[in-house]
Amino acid sequence: MNYPKKTKRITLALTLVFMVLSLSVGYLFLEVQLKLSINQQFQDRYESVRKLFEINIERERQKYALELEKIIALEGVSEAVAANNHDKLLLAVSKYYASLKSFNEEMKILTFRSKDNITILRAHKPEFYGDTLSEKRKLITDTAKLQKSQSGFEVGKLEATYRVVEPIFYKDEYVGNVEVGLSPTHFINDLNEVFNIHSGVAVDKALTDIMLDTGKAPSYKNYMLFSNSETLNYHFAKHMDLKEAYFELGDPFKVKMEIPLYNHLLEKIAYLVVGFDTSEIVKNDKSFVKKFFILMALMMIILGYVLHKGFEKMLVHFTKQLYTDELTGLKNRAALNAQLFSKTSHALILSDIKEFSIINEIYGVEAGNEVLIQVAKAFKEFARKHNLKAFRVSSDEYVLLREETIFETQEYNDILEELHNQIKLLDIYVDNIKDPINIDIHSGVALGYEHSLEEAHMALKNAKQGSLPYLAYSQQIDTKEKSEEIVNTKRIIKHALEHQNVIPFFQQITDVEGKIVKYEALIRILEFENGKKTVLSPNAFLEVSKHNALYVEIAKRMIQQSLSLFSKRNEKISINLYPTDLFNPFIVDTLLEHIKKFDSPKRIVVEITEQEGIMDFERLTRLIRMLRDFGVLIAIDDFGSGYANYAHILKLKPDYIKIDGSLIEDILTNKESQILVKSIISFAKDLNVTTIAEYVKNKEIFELLKEYGIDEYQGYYFGQPEDLIHQED
Secondary structure, three states: OOHHHHHHHHHHHHHHHHHHHHHHHHHHHHHHHHHHHHHHHHHHHHHHHHHHHHHHHHHHHHHHHHHHHHHHHOOOHHHHHHOOOHHHHHHHHHHHHHHHHHHOOOEEEEEEEEOOOOEEEEOOOOOOOOOOHHHHOHHHHHHHHHOOOEEEEEEOOOOEEEEEEEEEEEOOEEEEEEEEEEOOHHHHHHHHHHHOOEEEEEEEHHHHHHHHOOOOOOOOOEEEEEEOOHHHHHHHHHOOOOOOOOOOOOOOEEEEEEEEEEOOOOOEEEEEEEEEEOHHHHHHHHHHHHHHHHHHHHHHHHOHHHHHHHHHHHHHHHHHHHOEOOOOOOEOHHHHHHHHOOOOOEEEEEEEEOOHHHHHHHHOHHHHHHHHHHHHHHHHHHHHHOOOEEEEEEOOEEEEEEEOOOOOHHHHHHHHHHHHHHHHOOOEOOOOOOOOEOOOEEEEEEEEOOOHHHHHHHHHHHHHHOOOOEEEOOHHHOOHHHHHHHHHHHHHHHHHHHOOOEEEEEEEEEOOOOOEEEEEEEEEEEEEEOOEEEEEOHHHOHHHHHOOOOHHHHHHHHHHHHHHHHOOOOOEEEEEEOHHHHOOHHHHHHHHHHHOOOOOHHHEEEEEEOOOOOOOHHHHHHHHHHHHHOOOEEEEEEEOOOOOOHHHHHHHOOOEEEEOHHHHHOOOOOHHHHHHHHHHHHHHHHOOOEEEEOOOOOHHHHHHHHHHOOOEEOOOOOOOOEOHHHHHO
16 A cells, blocks of 8 residues: 555545634634624614714704794783683794794694693694693693693604693793694604614503503513514514513624603603614625635645635734724724733723714714724824824724833823824814814723723723813722612612611700600611611712612602601601702602691691702792692701802791701800801891701700790700601501
């Protein structure tokens, strides 16, 4: 046997097998990367759709709120609404409405209603009027109740509309409202034109049944209300049982349903469904890959060595594509991750373009892309000059990276100053735009290993919040520990609400003789751990609750329990509310419901704690006037703390003034506090307003305040807050 020939054949066979296997693995690798790349493009485009959709909604809200204000300002409109005069109102608005409609085809509804929610005029159907079909619509009733502008989506059985409602006043009194309704197809068509997508509106059927009061058993399936694509309808129908979104790796038609449509109460009532057809991209890329590998296989049979070299070059090419940003040519996020996970210490500079979204909005996506390209060139040149590596890691975020073990602060201050100055001097010219576009950047710096990008993000965020051009990461700006504390507090609040452990404690308020005249309700949380009870004060949880949608439920529990207990007692009960509480319809409804259960509402005192930055003091005045009409007494809390002022007292005309505790605590030694307290007492007596002193902690303070003429007293000298609810049990 010719062993050399046999060996050659075996070697050749093994070589071919190895190369075929390698080629197959490479093919599968490229397939996976192709899918991941397509999915990432989908995700990026989806985020752009989300941002543009939100911008469009806000733009149209402002636009039509302004148009409604113009309509209300037309001569005779407010008077006609106040008189419920259909013909006069039609005459006043018909010409303006015809002009408005001719330029705004998306406007489907323009309706005027009286303060009793009776339709006076439907400008789009002027022959219909006098109905009260809108009585049950929360958008309309809330507008009438709160007398302020409202807007949001509404979903019916067969359609969805975006509504904007403005209150109408005549001679400073609320007389009705005017409503405009827009078809969501207007927003969707804009998205389709910009992004070439399939889109529609889908509804959570269970939520819709509840909102429309259909009487049907709850169903947890979504259904498409309308769309502009049969393809989208088909794909959505296959996955209609999914609650939030559908997104499957490998499916050429990508669908997501995570962009919510909110009603005027910021409740999710529907979703924008977005679909992208990537089948053509997949088809072309797969065809290219297959043809390439067939050609390479033929070349392997003829010239194994040449094939090996050629395959090596192509592998380098595709690897470069994998780690290269397609738009700018810089290395991408995948390349950066490879660098960061190499276990070497790096100094990392993360920069983003200030207000880049506005550039896209004003000049368009193509102009925005040109800005990104020009900025990338500047970063690349800067990196070459300073021995750095440049990356583009997301839409408008760039990274400069260099291996470092010691962070020289002055060196990087100089580098950042030079970088920011160089970017500021860029004149970016774009076709069809006469003047150059000038930009600026924010930067965050970090030194470390695989977490340096995350830390640079924290530094960048804090630089923006502090209006600084750049900032270096430090433990002081690390938000992880604070976030964990917030999450834990939120968990405690939820657990307390679920187990009825959010309760009021009550502190007595006495007269000059020490007789209890009323109690103030103070919110507490009871926490039980290992059989031990702990009482949490508001400082431990109230602020977190305001930022996590838990505050309204806490306020409602406070009102319900306090008023339910004291409806059966003889003393007065005082509860604390912020002005924003009175602006919330859920809290106000709970308050009014329990006021009606009192034999004498004059035993209820609502303490208004003033907040700095009240935007609508006139609205607050109207709401307090409404409470007075029910017989409730009004107190101003923390008076003298700095924001509460004499002008507000004259306007609100309260029954009580509670002097801020900070003035009472040191009144024995602080001359300024003594002068201010005497001034408040004198002012209150002139207005026949009862004064209450908080933080009375000892007999000496009590005797001095009696001498000054304080009417009522509250503090540890008389008693600490008590759990009267469980004492009653």
